[in-house]
Amino acid sequence: MSTDLAFRSEIREWLVQAPRPAGLHDYGPTPTPDDVQAGRAWQRQLADAGYACLHWPRDRGGRQATVAEQAAFAEECALAGVPRQFHLVGPDLAGPVLMAYGSADQRDTLLEPIRTGEHLWCQLFSEPGAGSDLASVRTRAVPTDDGWVVDGQKVWTSGAADAQYGLLLARTGGPGHGGLSAFVVPMNLDGITVRPLVQMNGESKFNEVFLDGVLLSPEALIGVEGQGWAVATATLGRERLSLGSNAVGMLKALEEITAAARSRGRLGDHLKAGVTDAWLGVWLLRSTWERAVAEGTEPGGPAFSVLKVISTTTYQAIGDLGMEALGLDGLTSELDEPLVDRMLVAHAQTILGGTSEIQRNILGERILGLPREPKP
Ligand SMILES: Cc1cc2nc3c(=O)[nH]c(=O)nc-3n(C[C@H](O)[C@H](O)[C@H](O)COP(=O)(O)OP(=O)(O)OC[C@H]3O[C@@H](n4cnc5c(N)ncnc54)[C@H](O)[C@@H]3O)c2cc1C
Structure with missing residues (x-):
């Protein structure tokens, strides 16, 4: 049996017998406030079984798993209908960043609570103008005798309302990449206000975060001053590891769409052609993903930009097909009707984790060798 098959059957066996915390479902990369309790308990179980933070080194409780093993784990979790981890930012962004750039003290105090699910982290990068x-x-983070004073605003901060820590990108110097530094921010500090944003589907996964005169200790700096860009880009793209496993949900959605349309007498030629095209898109995603994973391509690489574009455009096409299948029922049903929810959530997919336009720029420049985009 290949390593992949042996690993898969080990995970599958564990997933079959692992008790599910009440209310646990596959909520994606970030829990809603209602999902936090179940997600945290699930992470504890994953940690106890040795399946938390698979990619982390063994001396930090991980398994040093290959990209193929991580992708296989994500897919098996999707098949079982459970999240592959409590949340994305701690295990996939903050953890690896702290291991690469953090101080010994930051590593010793902050890594284990991420692995066990005790701490939820958020990513304080995007701003209204960035x-x-x-x-x-x-x-801006301004140095003082006692550390740093931070002022500014972040937006689209997933999970901030429930997070214990934030990974902050702030300006400590002049304009451009070189003037940025990264910090660890305890989210309960004075001067931090988190305002949840309500999404189209009624959930509040992301937030606005206001930082007004927030005092950070000198130990909050990650690495050295001016290293923020290296920190920010170190782990970009790790969320794309799950793109292949999205195929599981997409195939299930196509079955639901066909059933919904049939029961309403709406399975006409147009919808059948659309379902067939989307089905081809899912298999294109599946095989491109398998090839990228087999080649050991890192999730930040251009192959994963191809996957991001295929996955998200197919996801959106399936969202629209769901509405076509529901007909007028799609306009009058509750927001929690799965096909309506899927259509609404689909719109965020081509924006988060690098927009489709940015992925196409990367492909044009790095794969096709086209001229670079003009800078504004
Ligand atoms: C569900 C979700 C969760 C998120 N979670 C977080 C989080 O936890 N933390 C965080 O920091 N951020 C988060 N984000 C923010 C996300 O990273 C940004 O939305 C994304 O980087 C795009 O930035 P923007 O929204 O400011 O759009 P802009 O960058 O202003 O882009 C606007 C439009 O212009 C296009 N565009 C921009 N530049 C170019 C270019 N050079 N060439 C061609 N077209 C271009 C874009 O593709 C887009 O269509 C999240 C976003 C979503 C949707």
Whole structure:
């Protein structure tokens, strides 16, 4: 049996017998406030069984898992209908950043509570004027005798309302990449206000975060001053590890769409053609993902930009097909009707983790060798 198959059957066996915390479901990369309790308990179980933070080194409780093993784990969790981890930012962003750039004290105090689910982290990067162009971050951290004073605003901060810590990108120097530094921010500090944003589907996964005169200790700095850009880009793209496993949910959605349309007498030629196209898109995603994973491509690499574009456009097409299948029922049903929810959530997919336009720029420049985008 290949390592992949042996690993898969080990996970599958464990997933079959692992008790599910009450209310646990596959909520995606970030829990809603209602999902925090079940997600945290699930992470504890994953940690106890040795399945938390698979990619971390063994001396930090991980398994030093390959990209293929991590992707297989994500897919098996999707098949079992459970999240692959409590949340994305702690295990996939903050953890690896602290291991690469953090002080010994930061590593010793902050890593284990991420692994066990005790701490939820959020990513304080995007701002109203800094999304795709992250280097134009304006939140400022000014050095004082006692550490740093931070002032500014972040937005789209997933999980901030429940987070114990934030990974902050702030300006400590002049304009551009070189003027940025990264910090660990305890989210209960005075001067931090978290305001949840309500999404189209009624959930509140992300937030606005206001930082007004927030005092950070000198130990909050990650690495050295001016190293923020290296920290910010170190782990970009790790959320793309789950792109292949999205195929599981998409195939299930296509079955639901076909059933919904049939029961309403709406399975006409147009919908059948759409379902077939989407089905082809899912298999294109599946095989491109398998190839990238087999080649050991890192999730930040251009192959995963291809996957991000295929996955998110197919996801959106399936969202629209769901509405076509429901017909007028789609306009009058509750927001928690799964096909309506899927259509609403689909719109965020081409924005989060690097927009489709940015992925196409990367592909044009790095794979096709086209001229670089003109800078504004
Ligand atoms: C569900 C979700 C969760 C998120 N979670 C977090 C989080 O936890 N923490 C966090 O910091 N951020 C988070 N974000 C923010 C996300 O990183 C940004 O939305 C994303 O980087 C895009 O930035 P923007 O929204 O400012 O859009 P902009 O960068 O202003 O882009 C606007 C439009 O212009 C296009 N565009 C921009 N630059 C170019 C270019 N050079 N070439 C061609 N087209 C271009 C974009 O593709 C887009 O269509 C989240 C976003 C979503 C949707």
